[in-house]
Amino acid sequence: MEASKPPNSNTPVAVKVNGGGNASGGRPTSSPIKAQRHGLPHRSLAPPHCRRQRGCCCCCCCLSLTLLIGLVFLAAIAAGVFYVFYRPKRPSFSVSSLRLATLNISDTDLLTSSLNLSVTVRNRNQNIVFLYEDLTVSASSDGVAIGEGTIQGFAQGFDTSTVLKATVSSTGRRLDPAEASRLRKMNLYPLEIDVYTEASIKIGGFKSRSISVRASCDGIEAAVTEANATAAATTTGSARCKVKLRFDIWKWTI
The missing domain is CATH 2.60.40 (Immunoglobulin-like)
Structure with a gap:
């Protein structure tokens, strides 16, 4: 009985590649630039704390604007009351x-x-x-x-x-x-x-x-x-x- 021959190490082995994957069989990767080029969405690179700071700034601006409008409204009411009671005239x-x-x-x-x-x-x-x-x-x-x-x-x-x-x-x-x-x-x-x-x-x-x-x-x-x-x-x-x-x-x- 003849001994089985070891496989030839020089014989090429075919590797099936699905969807342009890599040779290791892992999921194919793509850079953000390629994703943008093909119209694919990608995550923002800004850290989470930067997004939180922008949200706080927007809240502060809205609050300041609301207070300013309120002060102008109160000043208009005070001016109207002053005019009704005193009827000021210039000299x-x-x-x-x-x-x-x-x-x-x-x-x-x-x-x-x-x-x-x-x-x-x-x-x-x-x-x-x-x-x-x-x-x-x-x-x-x-x-x-x-x-x-x-x-x-x-x-x-x-x-x-x-x-x-x-x-x-x-x-x-x-x-x-x-x-x-x-x-x-x-x-x-x-x-x-x-x-x-x-x-x-x-x-x-x-x-x-x-x-x-x-x-x-x-x-x-x-x-x-x-x-x-x-x-x-x-x-x-x-x-x-x-x-x-x-x-x-x-x-x-x-």
Whole structure:
């Protein structure tokens, strides 16, 4: 009986490969790039704690936005209640008298001016007190600044009018040649008066933060009067003043 021959080690062995698997018979693998290329879904590479942080950020943003909307809504309700109970009115300003004592331009375009005026401030509110800081008064003619002055601050009670006197002047200010030429040609000067200050509102024991108050008055014309002339010698025409209040919160202007 012949001994069985050992199998030839050089004889190739056929290995069946299913679906492009590897030679070891394991499940075929594919890279994320190939999966994307063939339209196959793959898991996010972001760690779980990063996804949790993004979720927390979204929750915080939503909560902050909700609180902000709530605060705006409450502020609107408070403003409405305040308006219904107090009916606030802005103060009114008017130029009650004016005298242009001096307006001289030298040959070297140096300006010397002096303007005496009275400004009437009225508080039209029944329950609101205005606490004014120092007022700055400036005057210009045809766009050329001709002087500036200051009025001391004051407190104004309910439904009262206060007359403020000021001297607006300029000494030795050099003008642009074109500005000096325009002023030299005038005998009757159109004037614009600007009053700027800051004021607080007081209601009972409550005192607000300072708000900006600006009054712009135009429609005024004046000629230079003699030294002994009175304020009645000037022409104020149809003088009118516009008052604007500016709040620092969101820079509201009314």
